Amino acid sequence: MKVLHRIRSSIKMFFELCYWRLKKIKEGQLTNYHYKYFYTSYFSLPDEFYKDKIIMDIGCGPRGSLEWATMTQRRIGLDPLANQYLKLGADKHSMEYVNAFSENMPFPDNYFDVITSFNSLDHVDNVELTCNEIKRTLKENGILLLIVEIHHKPQLTEPQTLGWDCIGRYFPGFYVVEEKHLKEVQKHFIYRNLRSNIPLIDKTQDGVLTAMIRK
């Protein structure tokens, strides 16, 4: 069973890397200017909120998701493809990259002030283990910012199907500061869907969940 799981995970990572290599060929340079809005204004968090904080972005991708966060004490992107992403231009970034799976984070308990997972929780191999690691490594009163697609069918690089109830299910006891359920206007363009900001009423439909929760 473990062998099967490892093979499935390797195939997933291969296709994930192909996706980013193609993106790099298409775009020339993988830009990151769009991220700051989603870490700050979108969640009504001012830049000062991040001053001297230790922040980790899970499944950060190769674009430099935390390049804007120069005011933090430490800003870490965790991704099992981090070493590969360095070869796609991430080596030029000033944020730190850690090559690891979210199911087993190489950090002590109660370490992070802020953890973020943007368009990555449905990509991991095991949601429960990932959420347990988030709970372990987040400080008391630490903040989790989550952006995730809900109800899509499992795909090669997005094997997990999450429900609208995922916050209560995986983070019981956390305080929900803000939670939004939004319509998917354009499939797979998660950030465009957030900018459209159309609330989803019918919870049997696909969509995007965004949340700020406190441990």
Ligand SMILES: C[S@@+](CC[C@H](N)C(=O)[O-])C[C@H]1O[C@@H](n2cnc3c(N)ncnc32)[C@H](O)[C@@H]1O
């Ligand atoms: C769609 S990309 C999102 C990148 C970035 N967060 C963004 O929004 O632009 C999903 C990322 O999740 C990563 N990923 C897949 N499995 C993972 C795991 N088990 N632990 C952490 N990251 C994982 C992939 O390598 C990929 O970089």
